[in-house]
Structures are given as C-alpha cells and as structure tokens.
Amino acid sequence: MNEPIIEVKQLAKKFGDFEAVKDVSFTVNKGDVFGFLGPNGAGKSTTIRCLLSLISPNSGSIAIFGQNLSSNRSQILNNIGSIIEKPDFYRYLSAEKNLEIFARISGSDSSKKDIQEMLEFVGLNGRGKDKVKGFSHGMKQRLGIAQTLLHKPDLIILDEPTTGLDPQGIIEVRNLILRLKTEQNKTVVLSSHQLSEIEIIANRMVIINKGKSVIEGSVEALVNEQELLLQIELNNPENAIKLLATEYPNLVVKHLYGSTIEIAVEKDMVPKINYLLVNKGFEIHSLEPKRKLEDFFMKIIQE
Amino acid sequence: MKNIFLTLTIFCSFSLSCQTADELVSLIIRKIELVKDYSVSANIKADIPLIKVLPVNATIYFKQKDKFKVVSKGIAILPKQGFTDVSSFLSKKGTYVSVDGGLVVLNGIKAHIVTVIPTVENSDIVLAKLWVDIKQNVIIKTDLTTRGSGSVTIDYIYGYQVGYALPDKITFTVDVKKFKMPKSVSADINNTEKNKKPDPNKSKKGTITISLTNYTVNKGISDEIFKKKD
Amino acid sequence: MLLKNTYNEFIKIIAKPRSYIGLGVLTALILVILFAMKADGSSYISFVTASFEQTLSFNGNILNGNLIAFIILQMLIVHIPLLVALVTGDLISGEAAMGTIRMLATKPISRTNIVLSKFIAGAVYTLILTIWLAFLALVVVKWMFGSGDMIVLNSSGLVILQEGDIFWRYGCSFIVAYLALLTVSSLSICLSAFAENSIGPIVSTMGIIILFTIIGSLDVTVFDSIKKFLFTTHMASWRSFFEDPINLKDIWQSIIILVVHNILLVGIAVIKFNKKDITS
Numbered sequence: 001m002n003e004p005i006i007e008v009k010q011l012a013k014k015f016g017d018f019e020a021v022k023d024v025s026f027t028v029n030k031g032d033v034f035g036f037l038g039p040n041g042a043g044k045s046t047t048i049r050c051l052l053s054l055i056s057p058n059s060g061s062i063a064i065f066g067q068n069l070s071s072n073r074s075q076i077l078n079n080i081g082s083i084i085e086k087p088d089f090y091r092y093l094s095a096e097k098n099l100e101i102f103a104r105i106s107g108s109d110s111s112k113k114d115i116q117e118m119l120e121f122v123g124l125n126g127r128g129k130d131k132v133k134g135f136s137h138g139m140k141q142r143l144g145i146a147q148t149l150l151h152k153p154d155l156i157i158l159d160e161p162t163t164g165l166d167p168q169g170i171i172e173v174r175n176l177i178l179r180l181k182t183e184q185n186k187t188v189v190l191s192s193h194q195l196s197e198i199e200i201i202a203n204r205m206v207i208i209n210k211g212k213s214v215i216e217g218s219v220e221a222l223v224n225e226q227e228l229l230l231q232i233e234l235n236n237p238e239n240a241i242k243l244l245a246t247e248y249p250n251l252v253v254k255h256l257y258g259s260t261i262e263i264a265v266e267k268d269m270v271p272k273i274n275y276l277l278v279n280k281g282f283e284i285h286s287l288e289p290k291r292k293l294e295d296f297f298m299k300i301i302q303e
Numbered sequence: 304m305k306n307i308f309l310t311l312t313i314f315c316s317f318s319l320s321c322q323t324a325d326e327l328v329s330l331i332i333r334k335i336e337l338v339k340d341y342s343v344s345a346n347i348k349a350d351i352p353l354i355k356v357l358p359v360n361a362t363i364y365f366k367q368k369d370k371f372k373v374v375s376k377g378i379a380i381l382p383k384q385g386f387t388d389v390s391s392f393l394s395k396k397g398t399y400v401s402v403d404g405g406l407v408v409l410n411g412i413k414a415h416i417v418t419v420i421p422t423v424e425n426s427d428i429v430l431a432k433l434w435v436d437i438k439q440n441v442i443i444k445t446d447l448t449t450r451g452s453g454s455v456t457i458d459y460i461y462g463y464q465v466g467y468a469l470p471d472k473i474t475f476t477v478d479v480k481k482f483k484m485p486k487s488v489s490a491d492i493n494n495t496e497k498n499k500k501p502d503p504n505k506s507k508k509g510t511i512t513i514s515l516t517n518y519t520v521n522k523g524i525s526d527e528i529f530k531k532k533d
Numbered sequence: 534m535l536l537k538n539t540y541n542e543f544i545k546i547i548a549k550p551r552s553y554i555g556l557g558v559l560t561a562l563i564l565v566i567l568f569a570m571k572a573d574g575s576s577y578i579s580f581v582t583a584s585f586e587q588t589l590s591f592n593g594n595i596l597n598g599n600l601i602a603f604i605i606l607q608m609l610i611v612h613i614p615l616l617v618a619l620v621t622g623d624l625i626s627g628e629a630a631m632g633t634i635r636m637l638a639t640k641p642i643s644r645t646n647i648v649l650s651k652f653i654a655g656a657v658y659t660l661i662l663t664i665w666l667a668f669l670a671l672v673v674v675k676w677m678f679g680s681g682d683m684i685v686l687n688s689s690g691l692v693i694l695q696e697g698d699i700f701w702r703y704g705c706s707f708i709v710a711y712l713a714l715l716t717v718s719s720l721s722i723c724l725s726a727f728a729e730n731s732i733g734p735i736v737s738t739m740g741i742i743i744l745f746t747i748i749g750s751l752d753v754t755v756f757d758s759i760k761k762f763l764f765t766t767h768m769a770s771w772r773s774f775f776e777d778p779i780n781l782k783d784i785w786q787s788i789i790i791l792v793v794h795n796i797l798l799v800g801i802a803v804i805k806f807n808k809k810d811i812t813s
Contacts, residue, residue, distance in 0.1 A: 049810075053639070054639060054810070054811040055810040055811065077639060077641040080639070085632075086632070088632025088633050088636060090548070090633060093545070093548050097548070102636060105538050105642045106641065147636070353691060354693070356692075356693035357693070359593075359695075375592060376593070376696070377681065378591055378592065380590070380693075382589060383588055477589065478588065
C-alpha cells in the first residue's frame with residue numbers, strides 16, 4: 001500500500017491577471033523519486049513554491065505528511081529539505097557557517113561533526129572553512145544538498161537541481177539524488193524541464209503544461225506505453241524499405257540518412273523485423289530502438 | 304578764642320564735606336594703591352536675559368597694575384568692563400578731568416558725585432560717574448559708559464576690607480540690548496521650542512552679583528597664575 | 534526559534550563588511566570634528582558667544598569635552614540615520630536580492646519570527662552604533678578636551694550647565710536619541726520588507742527623513758497639524774535634556790510618538806512579509 005506523502009488537489013495561483021497555475025493535482029508516495037516535468041513557464045516553480053509555503057495558492061489544497069500545509073506549516077517544514085532553483089548562500093560566510101545558520105532554524109541541533117559528515121557526503125570535505133563566494137555553481141549545488149539533508153528530513157524537494165551545471169556536475173548531483181533514495185530511503189520531489197533527467201532518476205512523474213497537470217504515473221509505464229522509433233543501419237536501404245512495405249504495409253518506414261532507415265513500431269514488432277531482414281540477406285550493422293516519449297512530451301506541451 | 308574754635312570747626316566740616324573732585328579722586332587712588340595684590344574667593348551670580356547659569360564659585364587674583372585673573376572650575380560670567388577698569392583708569396593721572404557733581408545720599412550713605420571724563424582720544428571709557436562715600440573715601444557706585452561695551456552700572460558694598468577699598472559685594476548691571484541669538488548655531492533639526500522665543504519686551508538689563516570673601520591682600524602672587532590658560 | 538534566528542542575524546551582521554562602514558564613518562566624522570575643534574575650537578566658541586562678548590566675558594574651560602560631545606551629537610544626528618539605514622535597510626531586501634530569503638522562508642520558522650528577529654538584530658546594531666557614538670563623544674572627547682561646565686546655545690538663549698549636572702542628561706539624551714535612531718531602523722526594515730534590493734529601502738528611508746524634516750521646518754500653517762506626528766520632529770528631542778528647566782511633558786510626548794512609530798512600522802513589516810509571495 002502506497003503511503004501518500006504529498007497530495008496536491010486542484011492547485012491554482014494567480015499573479016495579478018496572470019494565471020501561473022490553473023489546475024495542478026498529483027500525489028507523491030513515500031519512497032518515490034517523483035519527477036515534476038514541464039517546459040519552462042509551465043508552473044513547476046510556482047507549484048513547488050506553494051509546496052514550501054513561499055507562495056500562497058489562491059485555491060486548491062496541499063497536504064504533506066497527511067497534514068494541511070497552511071495550518072501546520074512549521075511542523076511540516078521541519079521535515080522537508082529543499083533547494084529552489086539554485087541554492088543561494090551568504091556569500092560572505094564560510095560553508096560551515098552557512099550550514100550552521102540553516103541548521104539552527106531547521107529544528108535540528110547539528111553538531112560540528114554532523115556538518116563535517118554532511119560536507120563529506122556531498123564531496124566538499126576540506127572546503128568547509130572557505131567562504132561561499134569562492135564556490136563554483138556545482139559546489140554551491142552540493143552545499144545546497146548538504147543543507148537540505150542536515151536536519152535529516154524525510155522529504156526532499158529539489159527545483160531544477162541541475163540547471164547551470166556542467167556535464168560532470170550534472171552527473172554528480174544526479175548520483176547524489178540516487179544515493180538519497182538508495183542509501184537514505186528519502187522521498188524526493190524533483191522538478192525539471194529535461195525529460196532525460198526525469199527518465200534516469202525518477203520512478204514516478206507528473207507532466208504539467210500551461211499551469212495544468214496533464215499526466216501522472218510511473219515513469220516506466222509512461223515510457224512503455226509509447227511507440228518506438230526503430231533505427232536500422234544496413235546495406236541496401238532502398239530494397240529494405242520496399243521489402244518492409246510489401247510484408248508490413250501498415251508500417252511507416254522512411255529513409256533517414258545514408259544507410260539508415262527509421263520505422264515506427266510497437267515494441268513486439270522489433271524481433272520480427274530483425275528476423276525478416278536477416279533472412280532476406282540484408283547485412284544489419286546496427287539496430288537501435290528509440291522511444292517516442294520525447295515526441296509525446298513535445299506533443300503535450302504543444303497542445 | 305571761642306570764636307576762633309567755632310570758625311575752625313565750621314571750616315573743617317565745610318572742607319570735609321566740600322572736598323574738590325580732584326581731591327576725592329586722589330584719596331581714592333591713594334587707597335587703591337595700598338593694594339599691591341590680592342586674591343579673594345568669589346561667588347558669582349548672574350541674572351542676565353537669554354542666559355541661564357547657576358552661581359559659580361571662583362578665585363579672583365589681582366596684581367598691580369592691571370593683572371587680573373578669574374580661576375573657576377566651572378564657567379564664570381563677568382562683565383567685560385568694570386571690574387578693574389575704573390581703578391586702572393583713575394590711576395592714569397592726567398588722562399582725565401574730574402567734575403564735581405554735588406552731594407547725594409545713596410542707600411543711606413552720604414556720597415559725593417564725581418564725573419570723570421577722559422582727555423585722551425583712545426580711552427575705552429567715555430564717561431565715568433562715581434558716587435564716593437565721603438566718610439570712607441571709597442566708590443560705592445559707578446556708572447561707566449564705554450566705547451565698545453555699552454554702559455555698566457556697578458554697586459559696591461564694603462565690609463572688613465574697606466581700608467583697602469576692597470568690597471564684599473559688587474553688583475554689575477549691564478546693558479543687554481545688543482544681544483542677538485545666532486540662528487545657525489541654535490537651530491535644531493526641528494525646533495521644538497517655538498513658544499520659547501525671547502520676548503522683545505523683556506527687561507534689557509542684566510545683573511551679575513559677586514560676593515567676595517577671604518581676601519588675602521599684599522601677600523604676593525606669582526605671575527605664573529596670570530599666564531595660565533583656562 | 535526567535536532567539537536562534539536572532540543569533541543568526543547577529544552572525545550575518547558581524548560578517549557583513551557594510552556593518553563596519555557605519556562604525557568607521559562615525560569614527561572618521563568624529564575625528565574630523567575633534568581635529569577641527571583642537572585646531573580652531575576657539576573661533577567656534579566665539580561664534581556661539583559672539584552676541585554676548587561685547588558686554589560679558591566667559592571665564593573657564595568652555596571648549597571642554599562636554600560641549601564638544603554636544604556639538605558632535607548635534608552635527609551627526611543628520612548623518613547617523615544613513616549609517617543605520619545602510620545596514621538595517623538591507624536586512625530583508627538584501628536576503629531577497631541574494632536569494633537566501635527562499636532558504637529562510639522554507640525553514641520551520643514563522644515569517645513573523647523572521648521579521649522580529651531582524652528587528653531585534655537591527656535594534657542591537659543601532660544600539661552598538663549609539664554606544665560607539667557615546668563612547669567616542671563622552672569618553673574619548675573628554676579624555677582629549679577635559680571636562681567642565683557646558684554652554685548650550687538654544688533658541689531661547691544660553692544655558693550653562695554645571696559639570697555635575699551633565700552626565701545624567703547625556704545618559705537620558707542618548708536613550709532618546711537611540712529611540713529616534715531605532716525608529717529609523719524600523720522604518721528601513723519595514724521598507725525593506727517591500728523591496729527586492731537594498732538600495733531602494735536605504736534611499737527611501739533617507740528620502741522620507743529629508744521630506745519629513747523639510748515639512749517640519751516649513752513655517753506653513755497647512756502642515757502644523759501633522760508636524761507633531763512626524764517622527765523626524767522628535768529626532769532632536771534628545772536636546773531637550775539640555776534645557777533648563779527640562780520640559781518633561783514634551784520629552785514624554787516625543788517618546789510616545791517614537792514608540793508608536795516603532796510599533797506601527799514593525800506591525801506593517803510583519804503583515805507585509807507574512808502576505809508576501811516569495812518569487813525571487
């Protein structure tokens with residue numbers, strides 16, 4: 001039985017005449033790494049800010065840990081660690097002092113040892129005494145994660161945690177999030193506008209667009225529901241297209257480039273096509289199934 | 304014989320009461336010159352429009368001819384003119400003429416009025432009117448008109464140092480008509496005292512009363528005292 | 534939580550370089566005044582006593598520490614609000630500009646406590662500034678110029694206060710001056726709750742002080758009814774302790790008006806910050 005940690009129902013928020021969030025509903029269960037996916041301006045940040053009581057919604061309800069957010073704000077926030085957009089720190093203070101400051105008001109009595117351990121966990125050991133103004137964006141991001149974890153919260157909310165990071169930084173942060181799930185069994189809510197990121201990290205997700213939640217579910221199920229684009233590199237692509245058109249007249253086959261053809265297929269058709277082409281004497285150099293989730297995502301956000 | 308005695312008595316009393324102004328001034332100067340130096344404890348009380356000050360204790364030092372010093376822990380206000388100016392003015396014989404002003408009774412004391420007018424151009428004192436106690440040969444009142452400091456009236460009350468013409472109490476009455484408050488200095492950011500502006504009809508006279516006790520006369524005073532800065 | 538966050542605020546203020554600008558500038562200003570007084574203090578004194586000097590002579594140590602402390606206070610009362618606002622105007626808006634306000638507001642501390650802790654920290658900073666001013670004006674200046682009776686030139690005339698009668702007056706006047714500066718601190722923190730950058734509240738605070746001061750000094754009847762309610766009117770109330778006799782009624786009225794200003798400004802800041810959507 002899934003235990004809901006966050007339940008958002010029909011959330012709406014207006015800034016003047018602009019409706020940033022119109023109707024967003026979703027549920028995050030305990031232990032989820034929950035992806036919050038949507039293009040820029042979809043309402044992700046506004047929704048996340050509502051979850052953290054930075055913004056008061058105009059309507060709808062938010063329950064976290066089974067309690068209403070507006071009436072149990074402090075109690076709920078006591079058990080949440082978060083980074084919104086980018087972690088900002090007091091630049092004129094050291095990493096350690098920053099962590100001390102945030103720990104002091106996070107309801108935890110973190111010792112110097114706890115702080116050192118946390119800096120070690122995020123790979124900043126030895127940099128605790130350095131002022132934050134000298135930190136790179138990646139280092140700040142890792143310090144931000146240390147800050148979210150220091151008071152040992154059950155729920156971690158990360159808004160666009162890899163934005164602005166270099167490839168190595170993205171991998172580091174991604175691995176850190178996965179370790180939170182596997183080593184510490186935290187529930188993580190992660191917003192992103194990058195589908196690939198959500199696919200890699202999250203087990204469940206919601207897609208929101210134009211202030212509305214469009215689809216919610218398991219990442220695997222959503223991925224598997226979609227058609228594949230099968231890309232095959234082989235000799236004599238023109239003959240292969242003719243053969244496939246004869247054998248499977250319903251398939252859409254096109255010559256992609258050079259010796260590569262592309263076929264939109266159901267997952268169970270892939271071995272049949274492979275068998276047919278090999279049997280007819282084609283030399284297959286590569287066969288790569290591409291999912292169409294990105295197309296699906298693009299279709300959703302263009303609607 | 305009887306007539307001669309009567310004539311002598313009448314002459315003497317006449318001459319006592321009818322000393323000439325110059326003679327009186329000479330008598331005063333003689334007394335003044337008896338004092339080579341003195342120090343005295345003073346209590347200075349000022350009642351001057353626009354100035355609020357509590358009585359101050361001070362020590363006053365004087366040494367002939369014109370060394371004068373007031374030493375006080377606090378701020379003491381004295382008239383610019385009048386403390387030693389009359390005596391030093393009278394000491395400069397030949398720089399003034401004295402004119403007889405007749406006899407009067409002032410505060411129960413029989414006094415001879417002498418008006419002293421300087422004959423030199425650069426004298427700061429323009430006119431001095433003296434009331435001289437003809438019995439003690441001391442000045443009991445002065446009306447001083449000066450070039451730079453307006454007019455000052457000085458009343459003297461004598462006690463045990465009357466032999467040296469040193470008073471126990473001096474009251475200066477000064478003219479305050481020239482007092483104007485410099486606005487730029489007194490201006491607050493916000494003047495909260497609008498209703499306290501000086502009343503133009505208020506008395507224009509201020510008095511400074513100095514009570515003098517514990518005279519030490521002619522015991523010698525080091526010049527160093529007069530050189531010290533406040 | 535309020536105390537913990539207040540402690541945090543102190544750490545931030547201590548670590549911020551701009552916090553020392555106020556103390557540094559204050560020290561420099563006082564040193565300049567002291568240098569001027571040491572070099573040519575007598576001409577300043579003769580300016581004060583000019584209108585009496587034809588008739589009266591002032592004997593004693595007039596240019597003493599007590600008078601110079603008063604001159605310093607009088608001169609600096611215009612500038613210290615800027616030094617206060619420089620730090621306090623940044624307390625909320627600076628966090629918004631830096632982005633740390635997001636971090637703060639997602640912690641289990643109420644927004645009211647966040648604002649109150651900033652007010653307390655601002656009040657303590659203002660107190661430190663006032664104590665530093667008092668230390669320089671009373672201790673250092675007296676050490677350099679000695680003590681003595683004090684001449685005060687008010688619009689009603691000269692008041693000469695005796696040395697033994699001065700220290701308590703300074704004590705009380707510093708308390709009232711502190712209350713006035715605290716109002717400046719509260720104003721800038723209140724404006725800071727509305728802004729997303731530090732310059733706005735600092736400039737607005739000084740703008741309001743200048744505007745109110747001009748309104749207060751204009752002899753126009755249309756402003757008479759509001760003048761007494763402007764906090765700037767009461768910023769110079771510390772001077773009243775150097776009157777003789779002291780008008781206690783006026784001083785109490787000033788204290789009440791300044792306290793009411795502080796309560797209102799704190800209240801407005803708390804309400805605004807609680808309702809504020811943090812979008813930075």
